[in-house]
Amino acid sequence: MGGYIVRRIAYGALVLLGVNLATFFLFFTVNTPDDMARLNIGGKRVNQEVIDKWKAERGYDKPLYFNDAEQGTHKITDTIFWERSVSLFALDFGRSDAESAGDIGHEVATRMWVSLQLALPLFVLQLIASTAFALLLALFRHTRLDFWGVVACVLMLSISSLFYIIVGQYFFSRVLKLAPISGYVSGWDVIKFLVLPIGLSLVARLGGEARLYRAMFLEELGKDYVRTARAKGLSEIVVLYRHVLRNAMIPIITSAGSYLPYVFLGSLVFESFFGLPGLGAYVIEAITKQDFAVVRTMVFLGSLLYIVSYILIDVAYTWVDPRVRLA
Amino acid sequence: MPRFVLLWTDAAMWLMALAMAVYVLLVLRRPGLRANWKRVFADAPALASAVVLALCLGITLLDSLHYRPLLPPAAGSEGSAPAYDTRTRSVLDALLSRLVDSREATYSRPLSYVGFTKESVEVDGEVQRVAPRLKFGGAHLQDPATQWVGDLAWRSAVGLLLGGILAAVLSAALLALVAWRGKRPWREGVAAAWRGEDAIPWRVACLTLGAIGLFVGPVALLAGHYHVFGTDVTGNDVLYQTLKSIRTAFVIGTLATVATLPLAVGLGILAGYLRGWVDEVIQYLYTVLSSVPNVLLIAACVLMVQVFIDQNPEAFETGAERADVKLFLLCAVLGLTGWAGLCRLLRAETLKLRELEYVQAAQAFGVPGARIMRRHIFPNVAHLMLIVTVLDFSSLILYEAVLSYVGVGVDPSMNSFGGMINLARSEMSRDPVVWWSFAAAFGFMVTLVLAANLFADGVRDAFDPRARVFRPRPGLKKAAS
Numbered sequence: 126m127g128g129y130i131v132r133r134i135a136y137g138a139l140v141l142l143g144v145n146l147a148t149f150f151l152f153f154t155v156n157t158p159d160d161m162a163r164l165n166i167g168g169k170r171v172n173q174e175v176i177d178k179w180k181a182e183r184g185y186d187k188p189l190y191f192n193d194a195e196q197g198t199h200k201i202t203d204t205i206f207w208e209r210s211v212s213l214f215a216l217d218f219g220r221s222d223a224e225s226a227g228d229i230g231h232e233v234a235t236r237m238w239v240s241l242q243l244a245l246p247l248f249v250l251q252l253i254a255s256t257a258f259a260l261l262l263a264l265f266r267h268t269r270l271d272f273w274g275v276v277a278c279v280l281m282l283s284i285s286s287l288f289y290i291i292v293g294q295y296f297f298s299r300v301l302k303l304a305p306i307s308g309y310v311s312g313w314d315v316i317k318f319l320v321l322p323i324g325l326s327l328v329a330r331l332g333g334e335a336r337l338y339r340a341m342f343l344e345e346l347g348k349d350y351v352r353t354a355r356a357k358g359l360s361e362i363v364v365l366y367r368h369v370l371r372n373a374m375i376p377i378i379t380s381a382g383s384y385l386p387y388v389f390l391g392s393l394v395f396e397s398f399f400g401l402p403g404l405g406a407y408v409i410e411a412i413t414k415q416d417f418a419v420v421r422t423m424v425f426l427g428s429l430l431y432i433v434s435y436i437l438i439d440v441a442y443t444w445v446d447p448r449v450r451l452a
Numbered sequence: 453m454p455r456f457v458l459l460w461t462d463a464a465m466w467l468m469a470l471a472m473a474v475y476v477l478l479v480l481r482r483p484g485l486r487a488n489w490k491r492v493f494a495d496a497p498a499l500a501s502a503v504v505l506a507l508c509l510g511i512t513l514l515d516s517l518h519y520r521p522l523l524p525p526a527a528g529s530e531g532s533a534p535a536y537d538t539r540t541r542s543v544l545d546a547l548l549s550r551l552v553d554s555r556e557a558t559y560s561r562p563l564s565y566v567g568f569t570k571e572s573v574e575v576d577g578e579v580q581r582v583a584p585r586l587k588f589g590g591a592h593l594q595d596p597a598t599q600w601v602g603d604l605a606w607r608s609a610v611g612l613l614l615g616g617i618l619a620a621v622l623s624a625a626l627l628a629l630v631a632w633r634g635k636r637p638w639r640e641g642v643a644a645a646w647r648g649e650d651a652i653p654w655r656v657a658c659l660t661l662g663a664i665g666l667f668v669g670p671v672a673l674l675a676g677h678y679h680v681f682g683t684d685v686t687g688n689d690v691l692y693q694t695l696k697s698i699r700t701a702f703v704i705g706t707l708a709t710v711a712t713l714p715l716a717v718g719l720g721i722l723a724g725y726l727r728g729w730v731d732e733v734i735q736y737l738y739t740v741l742s743s744v745p746n747v748l749l750i751a752a753c754v755l756m757v758q759v760f761i762d763q764n765p766e767a768f769e770t771g772a773e774r775a776d777v778k779l780f781l782l783c784a785v786l787g788l789t790g791w792a793g794l795c796r797l798l799r800a801e802t803l804k805l806r807e808l809e810y811v812q813a814a815q816a817f818g819v820p821g822a823r824i825m826r827r828h829i830f831p832n833v834a835h836l837m838l839i840v841t842v843l844d845f846s847s848l849i850l851y852e853a854v855l856s857y858v859g860v861g862v863d864p865s866m867n868s869f870g871g872m873i874n875l876a877r878s879e880m881s882r883d884p885v886v887w888w889s890f891a892a893a894f895g896f897m898v899t900l901v902l903a904a905n906l907f908a909d910g911v912r913d914a915f916d917p918r919a920r921v922f923r924p925r926p927g928l929k930k931a932a933s
């Protein structure tokens with residue numbers, strides 16, 4: 126297993142390099158550092174002197190990929206690509222493009238915890254809620270409860286998450302005044318700010334996931350070992366919980382694991398709607414301000430988390446299913 | 453003569469409609485495909501959804517014929533080149549010209565005859581705060597306080613009646629067509645189709661038509677003199693905005709999924725068939741692509757598109773053209789970033805297919821690889837293509853709303869559900885609440901997405917031979933035990 130993980134990590138590094146190269150190349154084919162400077166400085170004060178100062182401050186005054194003026198390895202290392210893109214591998218994010226904003230690394234380090242506070246409980250509760258609802262439907266399969274449950278799921282997954290947020294904020298915060306509309310404090314008081322986004326996010330994703338998990342359970346229920354278990358005289362509950370649930374865990378882990386990157390990155394929409402200063406809100410700010418340094422950093426972090434999560438999912442397989450061997 | 457304007461998305465939508473017509477002809481000629489589609493329509497929710505989607509498609513196509521009206525020649529400029537309006541209009545705009553022209557000052561409640569915000573008006577020498585009469589909504593009423601309810605009731609009743617009659621006529625025509633195709637005597641055929649003796653539950657289609665008729669009738673009649681869903685902050689009719697948003701949703705849903713196809717199908721089949729280093733490279737490409745969080749990738753690409761558009765403002769003659777190019781490029785970006793999933797699926801399927809006897813036989817006969825991929829592999833993975841395309845349609849419509857919120861969606865000047873929801877966010881925090889714009893966007897969007905989802909489920913169940921149908925069927929357990 127050790128060898129397998131090392132190989133996966135090496136491939137992941139290669140993929141990350143590809144991600145960096147692609148975003149970098151795409152951006153600088155339509156944009157020159159001068160354009161970026163003009164966009165970010167804005168206003169009337171734009172002249173070549175200011176632009177050069179802006180570029181020098183952020184290290185954009187070098188050639189893009191190759192520096193012919195330098196010697197040896199400096200030909201590659203003394204370039205924008207190396208200093209602003211490859212440096213991400215050392216988790217050195219540099220300074221943001223925007224005039225006022227500061228060090229990206231500092232922002233990421235503080236905002237990460239906010240995102241984690243929102244996303245980690247959400248991830249766990251989501252898994253529990255969706256699995257429980259799906260199990261309920263599977264237990265009462267082909268009855269009226271199942272039918273209307275699936276109808277509700279399809280209806281719920283047809284509603285945009287933005288509707289849940291707007292209606293939820295209006296109903297729970299403005300009409301019932303149960304929770305604050307938005308905001309954030311540090312310490313334990315944060316719970317009252319997190320309840321609503323977590324609850325609404327749970328509801329928003331429940332429909333799609335419960336329907337998917339229900340199909341997975343029913344798929345397992347049709348297999349031979351279930352018949353054997355029933356023939357042994359086990360009750361339906363025991364069959365479902367001890368046999369079917371364990372076997373259905375593999376597809377469920379794959380499906381839930383794809384949300385793992387967002388446990389750290391946070392939910393873009395939920396964070397910005399509820400005024401939580403997490404990474405998701407940071408990304409939205411960067412996008413509206415067209416701050417490419419931040420977007421590039423977040424793209425890098427996102428892919429890093431994606432690759433790490435998939436390695437974690439593979440490891441989780443061996444834990445859930447002893448038959449799986451990683452080689 | 454007005455000058456016709458062919459926008460990029462118009463051309464794409466009409467090409468798509470043409471492709472769909474060709475596909476329908478193909479389906480009619482191929483018994484296998486026909487049987488599969490029959491299975492799709494045998495599913496009652498899918499059939500009802502198809503009727504709704506067809507209506508939306510009709511609206512989209514009407515809204516995809518653009519022109520710039522000819523302006524009346526200015527005095528003293530006879531004989532010079534004709535001048536055209538700078539605003540681009542569509543055929544739908546022309547049909548709904550009443551809604552376009554009846555612009556109020558600001559918010560007004562649905563079906564209201566007075567404005568939402570009170571104004572200071574001098575009445576008999578005293579300044580009073582009253583809600584002013586609307587310029588268009590209910591303007592035909594002499595004494596609104598007494599006539600309003602009666603007028604609404606009268607118009608709704610007539611609308612219901614007319615809508616019902618229209619739906620009944622359409623349904624009768626549909627049933628008659630079915631009876632005629634079944635080569636049965638008239639009355640017997642129609643009765644059989646209605647009772648559901650066919651494989652396809654025609655009655656469901658008729659009932660859906662009826663429901664649509666009963667909704668459209670009163671709305672159409674009331675829209676002549678009222679703002680059925682109210683007006684927004686700049687006084688524009690909300691009903692008109694929702695109808696325009698349907699096109700945006702449809703364009704994104706169809707164009708963006710179709711844009712994924714060339715890369716996904718081409719690379720997927722190549723990787724699966726050729727294996728070796730080609731496979732490695734393609735796998736690397738889609739791993740890179742799918743490892744970037746989707747919203748971020750799209751945001752990064754759209755930012756670049758935005759920069760390009762900002763740097764070339766002279767390339768677009770009108771605002772509508774610029775917004776349209778942006779929408780088109782957004783679809784292209786969604787396509788270029790979204791092909792990884794389907795590609796992975798097709799590669800796996802091709803890996804399986806290439807070991808089958810008929811492919812090996814073709815290889816043994818010396819058929820070139822390109823031809824094998826085209827003639828033997830492609831037709832056998834086409835159903836996956838169809839299923840994924842249809843499934844993606846609804847999720848893209850939902851996605852548009854999120855992207856518009858993030859600020860990388862369609863141009864703000866273009867009507868879209870995402871844009872409406874975005875505005876609704878601040879409207880819902882007003883006091884009193886401005887809810888109608890939000891409610892209208894909600895109603896139409898849920899209907900559209902629900903229809904797309906149900907239709908996609910029908911297509912998946914019919915086309916995927918391995919998909920186990922896990923539809924809940926109450927009573928099945930009873931029958932089994």
